[in-house]
Amino acid sequence: MSGKAPQGWYDITIPIKQEMNYLPLDPVAPRIYRFSDAQLGAKVTMTMLELISHTGTHIDTPLHFIPGGTTVSDMPLDATVGRARVIEIKDPETIKVAELEKHNIRKGERILCKTGNSPKFYETPRFAGDYVYLDADAAAFLAEKGIVLFGLDYFTIGDIKNEESVVKTHQTLLSAGIYIMEGCALGHVPAGEYELLCLPLLIYHGDASPSRAILRPLK
16 A cells, blocks of 8 residues: 555555545545645645545444444554454455354454455445455354454445344444454455554544554564
8 A cells, every 4th residue: 555654564554535445335425635735826735535434444433333332532542553463364255253263363352354355445446346244153253252453454344235234243343342443455464463553533422533554563
């Protein structure tokens, strides 16, 4: 991805830009444009952003699906900062319990799943309806394990063609206090152990927030 991460780090952030890919379910398409431009004679250059809180790489908090749930401004920073593990998922359709069981997932982990979604979903401006998503049983498995963060290389963790899937996977994780990181750009990131720095914008009482996220290899 573009951006200047420190040497040896991986930037896993999707750039926010005009005509970027987004979910058809979103109420509006992202609009990013110059409000004023010094190159065109204005005194200053300023950019206008019109987007929802779930744009690009972002963090979902419990409030997104849980009435009265915790928010971006309540979120402990160590939910998205600290040791993380990138797991490569081989299944071309869904993330299933059987595949997750092979990775000895432990309580307190931050798990990012790299699937066949990377890099195609964020390198094209057109939405693709077929993608690898988290199935409901796998969400329950992760909640049981007690992880603190789940990340996926797609706009949403559930199946957009099945509303129940989207609702169930989000509610299962968020009700267990697991924060969700959607839109991870993992195409260039090998599986392994990393230090994660992911800082969402501090949107007061926000249900979600666009974030900048980078990974530093630990091995």
